[in-house]
Amino acid sequence: MGYSFSYCLPTSSSSSSGYLSIGSYNPGQYSYTPMASSSLDDSLYFIKMTGIKVAGKPLSVSSSAYSSLPTIIDSGTVITRLPTGVYSALSKAVAGAMKGTPRASAFSILDTCFQGQAARLRVPEVTMAFAGGAALKLAARNLLVDVDSATTCLAFAPARSAAIIGNTQQQTFSVVYDVKNSKIGFAAGGCS
Numbered sequence: 549m550g551y552s553f554s555y556c557l558p559t560s561s562s563s564s565s566g567y568l569s570i571g572s573y574n575p576g577q578y579s580y581t582p583m584a585s586s587s588l589d590d591s592l593y594f595i596k597m598t599g600i601k602v603a604g605k606p607l608s609v610s611s612s613a614y615s616s617l618p619t620i621i622d623s624g625t626v627i628t629r630l631p632t633g634v635y636s637a638l639s640k641a642v643a644g645a646m647k648g649t650p651r652a653s654a655f656s657i658l659d660t661c662f663q664g665q666a667a668r669l670r671v672p673e674v675t676m677a678f679a680g681g682a683a684l685k686l687a688a689r690n691l692l693v694d695v696d697s698a699t700t701c702l703a704f705a706p707a708r709s710a711a712i713i714g715n716t717q718q719q720t721f722s723v724v725y726d727v728k729n730s731k732i733g734f735a736a737g738g739c740s
Contacts, residue, residue, distance in 0.1 A: 578733025629707035645672035658701035
């Protein structure tokens with residue numbers, strides 16, 4: 549299992565610690581997506597997003613909307629960026645699923661905001677799907693980001709030149725980059 553590294557990013561409120569590991573890993577615990585190629589930047593890692601479900605229902609966008617921009621997976625970017633049509637559909641679906649939660653004003657690039665703290669709100673299950681069958685089932689901590697003591701916002705924004713899977717969505721998952729075999733894997737509960 550040479551040419552690989554993995555990490556787990558804990559949440560800021562977690563008592564568990566994260567890790568960075570270089571070298572071998574247990575391949576059985578992961579669901580994988582193939583690495584994709586892009587002429588955008590060969591120092592980045594690209595994958596293919598194939599869909600998003602909110603409360604078990606696929607977003608009402610064409611499958612080609614997900615591939616309209618290359619998708620980078622990046623632990624250094626906080627907020628996930630999505631192709632504009634995908635982002636709009638996600639924002640609408642999450643807001644619809646949370647219609648009983650009072651809305652709050654936009655904050656910076658975050659325009660889908662609610663009154664309250666993410667941990668205290670009832671949020672829909674959101675699943676991001678990738679080529680090869682890999683998926684990230686997002687908990688409230690992966691879906692929303694608290695911007696102050698009374699406001700939480702959807703931790704996604706529209707993308708300009710590339711979609712980016714940011715670190716908010718990766719938190720608590722073990723993420724492995726198997727460079728030798730050109731695949732990236734996800735495993736839930738990676739920081740425990």
